[in-house]
Amino acid sequence: MLGVTMRDMVVNQLVAIVPVSGGDGLANDYGLAIDDDATIRSLGVRLVTFTVLRPRGLGDLIDTMGLDSRVQAAQPNFRYRTSSAAIAGAYPQNRMKIQPALGLASGAGVTVALIDTRVADLSSLIGHVIERVSVTQSGGKGRHGTALAGLIADVAPAARLLSIEAFADDPSDPDMGIATTLTLARALDAAIDRKADVINLSIAGPRDPLVGRLVRQALSRGIVVVAAAGNDGPDAPPRYPAAYDGVVAVTATDPRDQPYAAGAQGAHVAVAAPGVEVRATVSEGVVGYVTGTSVAAAQVAGVAALLRERAPGLGSGDARRLLKETAAPLPEGPGMVDAFAALSRATAYVRR
DSSP states (O other), rough: OOTTOGGGGEEEEEEEETTTTOOOTHHHHEEEEEEEEEETTTTTTEEEEEOOSOOOHHHHHHHHHTTTOOOSSEEEEEEEEEOOOOOOOOOOOOOOOOOHHHHOOTTOEEEEEEESSSSOOOOOGGGEEEEEEEEEEEEOOOHHHHHHHHHHHHSSSOOEEEEOOEEEEEEEEEEEEEEEHHHHHHHHHHHTTTTOOOEEEEEEEEEEEEHHHHHHHHTTTTTTEEEEOOOOHHHHHHHHOTTHHHHEEEEEEOOOBBBBBBBSTTTEEEEEEOOOOOOEEEEEEEEEEEEEEEHHHHHHHHHHHHHHHHHHTTHHEEEEEHHHHBBBBSSSSOOOHHHHHHHHHHHHHHHH
């Protein structure tokens, strides 16, 4: 698989997609142990995560299981990581023209699903987070998800935040999160099932057939999907889910409106937003300054919420085109999101 490394996969694990009432006997027949099992309602399937017990090549096993009539598809259990970097210093956030945009919309009546780490129960988020769902048992401090929830609320103060905890704190970096194919699939299914208007995916990973299928399902339901382009550098291969068609892929800029040095670039990237040294609350009473394409994407998800209030029929593809067409040109890379310009055109854009 192009661009996929061992770091992108859970060692000795695979995911089988089977009918809701099928898949019996697979573990015994292939020398596997069932690690987890989940029904994905939006696709009408079950996902079974297996651990390989007998020494054999994972690729060969996946190919063999893919031919089994009991299995719709089989694939590695991929890993995903959140796309923020270390905490740093601050700069003003007037680049996206949020204040004039708030004169046109505030995100009222719009639900934004934040699929990320845990979001802490902060006093500043009271009235913003309407529901918390966890699809992982790992828990953690949730500094990443908490920071992004606050950024979305700052941009779209009347939006309803649906916090879906799918990422555990990364043991090597407590400001980051890590998830697998199964937890991300459960999270996307929960967002679709709860009829989110916008999904924020400030994460990056390899091309994943199952996650791609769920992203397409979300897009087909009219959900605006916003994703971080990733922090692997401008010359890195595209990361997902940002590179899926129809997704609003976002990279980051620094205080001088220059591209964030580690931010991904490419034809799939729609727009840029501030993502270097952005002020955010990371826990109760603790303010930090966060950097990464995660940060940029969360703010654009907030802008998407404003757009959905202004033009409820706006789908992800149209939102992507509108944001790209109204973005302010920058010296290098994609344009900077201009929330006021986008909202000013949103109603007419849907009618055309």
